[in-house]
Amino acid sequence: MAIHTIDNKLFRLERDIIEVTPISKPDDDWEFTDKSGHLHRWQNGKLPSLKQIVDSPATEEYPASFHFECKRCGEIVNPGYKSTEYREYEAGLTHFYIDDIEVTKEDFETEYQTALSKESS
Numbered sequence: 001m002a003i004h005t006i007d008n009k010l011f012r013l014e015r016d017i018i019e020v021t022p023i024s025k026p027d028d029d030w031e032f033t034d035k036s037g038h039l040h041r042w043q044n045g046k047l048p049s050l051k052q053i054v055d056s057p058a059t060e061e062y063p064a065s066f067h068f069e070c071k072r073c074g075e076i077v078n079p080g081y082k083s084t085e086y087r088e089y090e091a092g093l094t095h096f097y098i099d100d101i102e103v104t105k106e107d108f109e110t111e112y113q114t115a116l117s118k119e120s121s
């Protein structure tokens, strides 16, 4: 958040912060050998030895549910995940306020430049 008071006007910027922390991440230490002796592990966040089978497609309310099977023998394998250690955030929309009234970015910049030029003259 940034606040500037210029020419008795309060210019304020607020940026929405969106949490984008994934619930779980691939566990690089995970290894599993299925009954047919096929070794499964993560490689660069992917599971090259497994295929993803969608059990039910995503709806508006629920994400898709799926499971993994060995590409070669079809055994169901549950890949290893680990919980996330850090929260991850992303910058969202920026909101612009002049004297606590939300305005468009264009109005904000115009007013800001006007106020700046008034103050410096």
Ligand SMILES: [Zn+2]
Pocket (backbone or CB within 6 Å): 034, 035, 036, 037, 038, 070, 071, 072, 073, 074, 075
């Ligand atoms: Zn297999």
